[in-house]
Amino acid sequence: MSLELLINNDIKEAMLARDSRKLNALRAIKAALLLEKTGKDVSSGEIPESVETKLLQKLVKQRRESAAIFTAQDRADLAEEEVYQASIIEKYLPQQLDEQELREMIREIISETGAASIKDMGKVMGLATKKVAGKADNQLISKIVKEILGA
Numbered sequence: 001m002s003l004e005l006l007i008n009n010d011i012k013e014a015m016l017a018r019d020s021r022k023l024n025a026l027r028a029i030k031a032a033l034l035l036e037k038t039g040k041d042v043s044s045g046e047i048p049e050s051v052e053t054k055l056l057q058k059l060v061k062q063r064r065e066s067a068a069i070f071t072a073q074d075r076a077d078l079a080e081e082e083v084y085q086a087s088i089i090e091k092y093l094p095q096q097l098d099e100q101e102l103r104e105m106i107r108e109i110i111s112e113t114g115a116a117s118i119k120d121m122g123k124v125m126g127l128a129t130k131k132v133a134g135k136a137d138n139q140l141i142s143k144i145v146k147e148i149l150g151a
Contacts, residue, residue, distance in 0.1 A: 003052045003092060004033055021081070025088035032059055053134035056093050060086045061137075097135045099144070105131065106144050118149045 007030050014023040032055055036047055047055075063086035070079035097105070106128055113123045128141050 006092070007033065021084060022088055025085040028085065029056070029059065029089060029092065050133065053094065056089055057134060059089050063089065094134050097132065099140070102136050102140065103144055106141065106148060110148060115149060118146065121145055121149060
């Protein structure tokens, strides 16, 4: 089932359950999907799965950044709502890799590329982001690459 159909079904369920918090998060996803669908990257009317994953990651990242700003401004009520929406959106992302699995994968990539110093970080990051593709946060990947390459 496509993400769009899944979201539409979940919106119906949230409406029937009168769960307005979940409904707001789902409507945000639907709005982003509709905007993407009318964009220049989508010619057939179907959004590729890789684009959907990037879109969902972007939405989660926005919610987390907003929550951090609200927390810094002592607005716990607004921060809590953003964290809740991020948790709802995350459910539609592929299963995330844990840090240990990610470290092993990055070590393999480093050995493949022959990276020896932080100067080779670009090569490693390029391959890592393609290989992981939505299964881990790029900030975490970057942090691990820096640790391993000794920055």
